[in-house]
Amino acid sequence: MIYVLLLIICLVIFYNKKGLPIFLYHQVNHLSNVNGDLFEEHLKILKNKKMKTITLSEYGEGKTPKNSILLTLDDGYYDNYKNVFPLLKKYNMKATIFLNTLYIGNERENTEIEISGMGNYKAMKNYVECGNGITDQYMTWNEIKEMSESGLVDFQCHSHKHVAIFKDIKLEGFFKGDEKDSTDMYLYGEVKEGYPKFPKRGEYSGPGIIIKREFFDIFREYYIKTLKELDEKEAINLGNKFIEENKDEYFIFETESDFENRIKKELLLNKNLIEKNLNKKVQYFCWPWGHRSKKAIEIMEKMGIKGFITTKKGTNSYNPNWKMIRRIELRKYTVEKFKINLFLGRNLILGKIYGWVS
Incomplete structure (x- = not known):
C-alpha cells in the first residue's frame, strides 16, 4: 500500500503544471453567476501565478508556452463586450468567444442587460x-x-441558432403553459397548457424528429378532454398511445442524409458570417450544450473544422486532442473554487482523474 501511495505522489509531482486548463463562462454581469468583480478576481489569480492566457487559435498553432491557460465564453452576450473586454485590456489577457450568429446585428439600440434565459x-x-x-x-x-482587432479576443463557431431537436416521441410530461424556454419556442411556438413534452438534444447530436405544429393543438384538445384529471403515469401511458396512433401523419423522422444536410447548412451560416465580418479563418466549433456526435465531427472536419470544444470537465494536454477539448465550468464560481479547479487543471494526471469522475 505504501508503494502505491508513493507512486501516486510521484505521478502527481511529475505531471504538475503539465495540464492546460480551459475555463468556461457565459454571461458576466450582476444577474449571472459571475459578475465583473468576480471575473476580475479570477484574472488577478492568474496574474499572481504568472499564467499566460492564450487564444484557441494560438493553441491550435502550437503557440502554447508553459504555464498557459485558456478563458472561453459561450454564445456572444453583450456583457462580454461591456464587462469582460475592459478587464482583458486592463490585465493584457486573452480569451476566446464562441458565437451564435443569428442574434448578432450591426448596431445597438439599448444597453439594458437581462438574464440569458429570458433574453x-x-x-x-x-x-x-x-x-x-x-x-x-x-x-x-x-x-x-x-x-478581434485588439488581438486579445478570438472568435469561433458555436452554431447559428443554438437550438434543439426532438430525439424521441416518448412523453416526458406535459407543459403547464407558463414556460419560457428558447428551444421550446423554436420547436413548439408559444407553449400552452397540455402540450406534450418530448426529449430534446442539441441540433448537432444526430438525426432528429420533426413534428408538425398542428399536432400540438390536436394533442392539447385530447389532454384537456381525456388526460388532465388523471394521475401523471396513466396520463403519460394514454398520451403515448395517442401519439403512436398519430405519428404517421404528424411525425417526420430524419435520415442520416437529412441530418447531414441540416447541420451543413447551419454550420455554413455560422462560419461564413464570422469569417465575412472579421476577415479571419474559423477552424473551431463549440458544441451547443456539449451534445456531441461522431458523425457530426466527420461532416464538419470536411468543412474545415479542426477542433471540437466540449463542456466535459477535466484538463487538456499541451498536445491537444482536437476531437474533445475539455473545459471547466462551475455553477458557483467563487474565488476558492476557481483556485481549486485551477490547481486540478494545471496538473495533467489530477485533471484527467477529475474528468473521469465528473
Missing part, C-alpha cells in the same frame, strides 16, 4: 414570429470587430 427566449420568439432573431442582449458586429 434568448425573447429573441427566439421574435425569430419564430417575424424571422428576425437579432437582440441587444448579444454583441454587435462592430463590437466584435473591435475586440
Whole structure:
C-alpha cells in the first residue's frame, strides 16, 4: 500500500503544471453567476501565478508556452463586450468567444442587460414570429470587430441558432403553459397548457424528429378532454398511445442524409458570417450544450473544422486532442473554487482523474 501511495505522489509531482486548463463562462454581469468583480478576481489569480492566457487559435498553432491557460465564453452576450473586454485590456489577457450568429446585428439600440434565459427566449420568439432573431442582449458586429482587432479576443463557431431537436416521441410530461424556454419556442411556438413534452438534444447530436405544429393543438384538445384529471403515469401511458396512433401523419423522422444536410447548412451560416465580418479563418466549433456526435465531427472536419470544444470537465494536454477539448465550468464560481479547479487543471494526471469522475 505504501508503494502505491508513493507512486501516486510521484505521478502527481511529475505531471504538475503539465495540464492546460480551459475555463468556461457565459454571461458576466450582476444577474449571472459571475459578475465583473468576480471575473476580475479570477484574472488577478492568474496574474499572481504568472499564467499566460492564450487564444484557441494560438493553441491550435502550437503557440502554447508553459504555464498557459485558456478563458472561453459561450454564445456572444453583450456583457462580454461591456464587462469582460475592459478587464482583458486592463490585465493584457486573452480569451476566446464562441458565437451564435443569428442574434448578432450591426448596431445597438439599448444597453439594458437581462438574464440569458429570458433574453434568448425573447429573441427566439421574435425569430419564430417575424424571422428576425437579432437582440441587444448579444454583441454587435462592430463590437466584435473591435475586440478581434485588439488581438486579445478570438472568435469561433458555436452554431447559428443554438437550438434543439426532438430525439424521441416518448412523453416526458406535459407543459403547464407558463414556460419560457428558447428551444421550446423554436420547436413548439408559444407553449400552452397540455402540450406534450418530448426529449430534446442539441441540433448537432444526430438525426432528429420533426413534428408538425398542428399536432400540438390536436394533442392539447385530447389532454384537456381525456388526460388532465388523471394521475401523471396513466396520463403519460394514454398520451403515448395517442401519439403512436398519430405519428404517421404528424411525425417526420430524419435520415442520416437529412441530418447531414441540416447541420451543413447551419454550420455554413455560422462560419461564413464570422469569417465575412472579421476577415479571419474559423477552424473551431463549440458544441451547443456539449451534445456531441461522431458523425457530426466527420461532416464538419470536411468543412474545415479542426477542433471540437466540449463542456466535459477535466484538463487538456499541451498536445491537444482536437476531437474533445475539455473545459471547466462551475455553477458557483467563487474565488476558492476557481483556485481549486485551477490547481486540478494545471496538473495533467489530477485533471484527467477529475474528468473521469465528473
